[in-house]
Amino acid sequence: MGAALVVPVAQTSPAGWRLALGIWLGLALIAMAVLMPWLRRHRTSTTHNTATEATAYRSPWASALGWQVTIFMGLQSVAFYVLMAWLPTIEQSRGIPATTAGIHLSVFLLISVFASLVTGGILHRGSDQRLVSFTSALLTFVTFLGLALAPDLILLWVLLGAIGCGSLIVIALSLFSLRTVNYPQAASLSGMAQSVGYGLGAAGPVIFGGLRDLSGDWAPPLLLTAGTMAVLAGKGVLAGRDRVISSPAGSHHAS
Structure with missing residues (x-):
């Protein structure tokens, strides 16, 4: 709104x-x-026993799977924040009124909400999350490629980008628990993935705008971001496998 x-x-x-x-x-x-x-x-209902023995777990910082989830989190953040920061400006530079660009952004956000709800409902129906991760990342790849090569189809790219970004954030947040063996490890992975990931997300719009200034055109930053989304799709396949970051004692899954 x-x-x-x-x-x-x-x-x-x-x-x-x-x-x-x-x-x-x-x-x-x-x-x-x-x-x-x-x-x-x-406030008083959230107290807990601080004397409980700490549960041992492998640090996600030392796990390839932990880094795959972290990079997935970061690159999906890049997609969302670049679109939030630059989509209205891109549209206005191509003759679309500011009010219309704002409506398009509103539509983007509303569709993202529904995409998130749908993804949450289907995320656990398969044996793993590879297909939904890859498909969602592919939609963002097509979005940025389309904005660069076929800007007249702006509403199509808004729709595809909204579905992709809305799905990706739910997948990324769900992976914190799906790829860990206990709550402390999930909290550790969450801290790692969100700190590094949102750092990448914060840098994305700045790098995008800097490349736009250097090139004088929207195509180079859009194509670069599309390439980044191709990497995201690959990381989605890796992070979406049915595996967990094993505990020090080992696990039936690989890390």
């Missing part, structure tokens, strides 16, 4: 973009006011 409404509000209000952003600040403050009492009520 915010992506669709912010430009019309900014264009019709004397306060311009300040009011358009301030509306969402107001909603955030309301959300905080609703949440804080709930946090105070439930």
Whole structure:
């Protein structure tokens, strides 16, 4: 909703973009006011026994599978944040009005939500996650390639990119538990994959914009990102195998 409404509000209000952003600040403050009492009520219910013996597990930092999941997490973040940062600008540079570009971004986000819900429902139906990981990454590959080579079909690329990105985030987050043997190891993999992964995701839009400035055209950064999505597809096949990061004592799965 915010992506669709912010430009019309900014264009019709004397306060311009300040009011358009301030509306969402107001909603955030309301959300905080609703949440804080709930946090105070439930704080005591989250206590646990700190004397419990720590469970041994292999560090994901020393595991090839841990790095495959981490790179998968990072590259899918690159896809999402590059599109969030640059899709409206790309559209406007090709003559699409800012309001329409905002609506396209809103559609992208809404479809992503439904794609996430569907992926969550089908993720565990097969023997592993290779097919769904590869297919979702392939959609992002086609999205960036299409934006570079056939920009007139923008709504098609918005649709495919939304399905791909919405599916990928659910897969990436699910892999933290699917590829580990216990909760402490899952927490460790989550910390590794999200810290490194979101670091890559943060760098993606900056590198994309820098390459656009150097080349003077959208095609080079779009094609480079498409190539990155091809790597993502390969990592999806590796991370999607039915394996876990083995414990120090060994496991029936390989790491």
